[in-house]
Amino acid sequence: MxxxxxxxxxxRSVLQNRSNVSLFLEQASLRSQPLxxxxxxxxxxxxxxxxxxxQKALWPRLNHDATPLPSAWNPKDKFNLLELSHNNCKVxxxxxxxxxxxxxxxxxxxxxxxxxxxxxxEMLVRDxxxxxxxxxxxxxxxVSLNRLPGWERQSWGYHGDDGHTFASSNTGxxxxxxxxxxxxxxxxxxxxxxxxxxxxxxxxxxxxxxxxRGKLFPIxxxxxQGEVVEANFGQDPFVFDLEGYMEETKAKALATIKKRTLAExxxxxxxxxxxxxxxxxxxLVHHGYTETARAFAQDSNTELQESEESIRSRQHIRELVLxxxxxxxxxxxxxxxxxxxxxxxxxxxxxxxxxxxxxxxxGATTSESLMQIMQFGQELQQMSEAEQVGAASLKDxxxxxxxxxxxxxxxxxxxxxLNPAQREPLADExxxxxxxxxxxxxxxxxxxxxxxxxxxxxxxxxxxxGMSGFVSVDDFxxxxxxxxx
Amino acid sequence: MDSTxxxxxxxxxxxxxxxLDSVSVSKSSLNRLVMNYLxxxxxxxxxxxxxxxxxxxxxxxxxxxxxRMCIRTAVxxxxxxxxxxxxxxxxxxxxxxxxxxxxxxxxxxxxxxxxAGQIDEALAFAQSELAPRxxxxxxxxxxxxxxxxxxxxxxxxxxxxxxxxxxxxxxxTASALNAAILASQNQERDPKLPSLLxxxxxxxxxxxxxxxxxxxxxxxxxxxxxxxxSATSGSSASGSGAAGTSNGSVPMRI
Numbered sequence: 001m002x003x004x005x006x007x008x009x010x011x012r013s014v015l016q017n018r019s020n021v022s023l024f025l026e027q028a029s030l031r032s033q034p035l036x037x038x039x040x041x042x043x044x045x046x047x048x049x050x051x052x053x054x055q056k057a058l059w060p061r062l063n064h065d066a067t068p069l070p071s072a073w074n075p076k077d078k079f080n081l082l083e084l085s086h087n088n089c090k091v092x093x094x095x096x097x098x099x100x101x102x103x104x105x106x107x108x109x110x111x112x113x114x115x116x117x118x119x120x121x122e123m124l125v126r127d128x129x130x131x132x133x134x135x136x137x138x139x140x141x142x143v144s145l146n147r148l149p150g151w152e153r154q155s156w157g158y159h160g161d162d163g164h165t166f167a168s169s170n171t172g173x174x175x176x177x178x179x180x181x182x183x184x185x186x187x188x189x190x191x192x193x194x195x196x197x198x199x200x201x202x203x204x205x206x207x208x209x210x211x212x213r214g215k216l217f218p219i220x221x222x223x224x225q226g227e228v229v230e231a232n233f234g235q236d237p238f239v240f241d242l243e244g245y246m247e248e249t250k251a252k253a254l255a256t257i258k259k260r261t262l263a264e265x266x267x268x269x270x271x272x273x274x275x276x277x278x279x280x281x282x283x284l285v286h287h288g289y290t291e292t293a294r295a296f297a298q299d300s301n302t303e304l305q306e307s308e309e310s311i312r313s314r315q316h317i318r319e320l321v322l323x324x325x326x327x328x329x330x331x332x333x334x335x336x337x338x339x340x341x342x343x344x345x346x347x348x349x350x351x352x353x354x355x356x357x358x359x360x361x362x363g364a365t366t367s368e369s370l371m372q373i374m375q376f377g378q379e380l381q382q383m384s385e386a387e388q389v390g391a392a393s394l395k396d397x398x399x400x401x402x403x404x405x406x407x408x409x410x411x412x413x414x415x416x417x418l419n420p421a422q423r424e425p426l427a428d429e430x431x432x433x434x435x436x437x438x439x440x441x442x443x444x445x446x447x448x449x450x451x452x453x454x455x456x457x458x459x460x461x462x463x464x465x466g467m468s469g470f471v472s473v474d475d476f477x478x479x480x481x482x483x484x485x
Numbered sequence: 486m487d488s489t490x491x492x493x494x495x496x497x498x499x500x501x502x503x504x505l506d507s508v509s510v511s512k513s514s515l516n517r518l519v520m521n522y523l524x525x526x527x528x529x530x531x532x533x534x535x536x537x538x539x540x541x542x543x544x545x546x547x548x549x550x551x552x553r554m555c556i557r558t559a560v561x562x563x564x565x566x567x568x569x570x571x572x573x574x575x576x577x578x579x580x581x582x583x584x585x586x587x588x589x590x591x592x593x594x595x596x597x598x599x600x601a602g603q604i605d606e607a608l609a610f611a612q613s614e615l616a617p618r619x620x621x622x623x624x625x626x627x628x629x630x631x632x633x634x635x636x637x638x639x640x641x642x643x644x645x646x647x648x649x650x651x652x653x654x655x656x657x658t659a660s661a662l663n664a665a666i667l668a669s670q671n672q673e674r675d676p677k678l679p680s681l682l683x684x685x686x687x688x689x690x691x692x693x694x695x696x697x698x699x700x701x702x703x704x705x706x707x708x709x710x711x712x713x714x715s716a717t718s719g720s721s722a723s724g725s726g727a728a729g730t731s732n733g734s735v736p737m738r739i
Contacts, residue, residue: 257680257683257684257687258675258680258683260683260686260687262679262682262683262686265682265683265686265690266686266689266690266700266702267682267685267686267689267701267702267703267704268703268704268705269702269703269705270653270705271648271651271653271654271656271657272679272682273653273656273657273660274651274652274653274656275682275704275705276522276676276678276679276682277656278705279678279704279705280519280522280523280678282705283515283519284519284535287512287539289534289535289538289539290538291534291537291538292523292531292534292535292538292539295528295530295531295533295534296523296528296531298530299528299530299531299554299557299558299561300528300561300656301561301652301656441706441707443707444515445704445705445706445707446515446518446519447510447515448505448701448707449681449682449685449701449704449707450508450510450514450515450518450681451505451508451510452505452685452689452701452707453681453684453685453688454508454510455501455504455505455508456685456688456689456691456692456698457684457688458504459496459692459696459698460688460691460692460695463692463695463696465691465695467691468688468691471684471688473681473684475684476677476680476681476684477514477517477518477677477681478517478518478520478521478677479517480513480514480517
């Protein structure tokens with residue numbers, strides 16, 4: 001850090017004075033402006049509430065309760081020559097400022113979770129004071145606060161008086177412009193490539209640091225009398241276009257992935273092209289899209305893992321269940337896979353329960369039909385005892401029976417059972433069981449790949465891998481027409 | 486977080502399975518993934534049937550697939566000359582402006598001649614059509630040499646270059662050609678599925694460095710590799726979670 005103040009510093013600060021102050025004030029008055037489509041009702045919201053909203057909008061995937069982002073300077077983590085005010089965002093130097101031993105710094109109240117992908121905060125120099133020996137950056141929790149940012153190991157800073165950067169060293173590197181009163185300086189950490197760059201009055205400067213690691217806290221340091229800075233952790237709109245930068249970073253991350261080659265990805269035992277067609281074919285077979293499967297198998301030279309007839313039967317059984325024709329579905333299962341229902345007693349029982357519900361659904365129009373329902377209910381009761389079905393199935397039976405307790409089952413608390421949508425999980429379960437009996441996977445490999453992707457990404461995110469903040473399975477699945485409007 | 490102190494974590498099979506089961510995957514998003522693949526890869530017939538069987542509307546007018554489908558099936562049949570003719574009928578610029586693709590097609594033609602046992606024709610074709618291009622581009626020459634190496638083996642299929650005779654090789658060529666046609670029509674040219682798998686591959690590689698977990702080594706079966714070193718029981722095949730029937734408490738959605 002140079003001890004000589006720039007002779008033209010004052011002149012320049014006068015020049016920039018107007019524009020930057022008005023910029024900052026303008027930004028402040030624009031608080032009611034919507035942020036990227038999400039409007040923030042400001043009148044009634046506290047400063048903290050506004051910050052939270054903005055942070056959630058910028059980092060939607062972050063768990064803001066478990067790993068909160070910095071929201072203010074930490075009064076318990078500052079050197080005693082500093083005074084905090086304005087919700088602990090404003091820092092005023094109160095020391096004598098005679099020498100480097102009078103340097104004083106303060107850390108923010110939280111470290112930056114790397115899974116946020118890109119982190120950013122800004123600082124307005126309210127007053128450069130006597131010399132403007134101001135430094136801003138990041139540091140780990142153990143770095144001495146009696147030093148300016150960057151001077152110590154695990155500390156990185158950009159200094160206003162000479163425009164130099166300091167990366168864990170007493171010696172600065174020529175980096176960017178100086179900054180002084182009324183300038184807004186931003187610090188951006190990119191956890192995708194572990195770099196850091198600064199902005200001045202909204203303009204990005206070059207990369208300042210690389211290989212940034214550890215639990216990093218925003219930090220600011222002052223060193224001479226009269227110096228005052230105020231941080232913006234998101235309570236106000238940033239001067240820099242952070243949304244644009246984040247979009248750009250995301251696009252780069254996705255492009256990096258798409259550029260990879262599949263040949264050596266440890267995901268295939270044969271040619272990837274063959275795997276694609278096989279994944280598609282097995283998916284079509286699984287869900288019983290018979291005609292599609294046949295057309296696809298033919299045009300792609302892919303072999304289906306199940307006979308067309310069998311696929312068609314499963315599809316037919318599924319349709320019967322979805323149509324509430326339970327007896328017919330049971331007969332069809334017995335024909336396709338004799339012995340299945342005799343062994344899978346729970347499933348068999350569930351189907352019977354569903355039949356009971358369907359009978360109630362059809363309505364007891366005559367006393368005769370009511371008798372039939374009752375009779376079948378008793379049969380079910382006997383079956384539950386004979387087969388010693390599990391607790392869950394017994395609960396199903398109870399629920400089904402309770403339908404009879406109401407004169408208007410459709411108005412009863414258990415009316416949900418009558419909803420035809422309830423047939424779908426049963427149809428799915430029956431389908432899975434049939435597939436297992438046919439020695440086919442119960443979950444299609446395509447779906448397993450998607451599930452695996454979600455879990456691996458989630459684990460990377462939990463472990464704070466920066467790039468995972470920008471990658472989600474949604475980016476690799478075509479949008480639905482509905483969500484496109 | 487601290488890279489120095491992070492001891493290697495292990496996630497057991499059971500823990501992982503619980504996580505897998507808790508993911509909610511909507512059938513319609515998988516259907517869209519399939520439809521997107523069928524449309525972009527030019528499987529017109531399948532795309533039409535899929536639209537009627539699952540109700541998923543295709544993203545483009547299916548009639549525009551027709552030409553691409555004819556060209557694709559020609560390549561997949563091994564009728565490369567026919568495919569080249571069809572592409573040139575559609576738009577001669579496609580091959581004119583794409584020497585790499587052009588070479589790939591000619592190479593496939595050579596492979597088909599070798600497959601058919603037309604050795605003399607194959608050699609003549611290689612010398613007249615392919616070798617001059619190979620001289621211009623060293624990487625082309627390498628590919629050409631590999632293909633001609635097929636002739637050196639009695640049993641071509643089991644030879645080190647036998648994969649060239651796989652149907653997957655035709656599929657690869659067909660996909661490259663298909664992508665070039667789509668690009669010439671300013672249409673989305675890459676189906677989502679390969680990118681999704683690239684992402685899975687990337688994510689698994691990233692996690693490999695940090696954690697022992699049940700990874701997928703063969704996406705076609707989806708079988709999970711046991712993370713525990715003492716690999717006890719053999720492969721019990723794919724995950725056993727009930728498809729689509731995940732419980733209500735779901736942290737992740739797609």
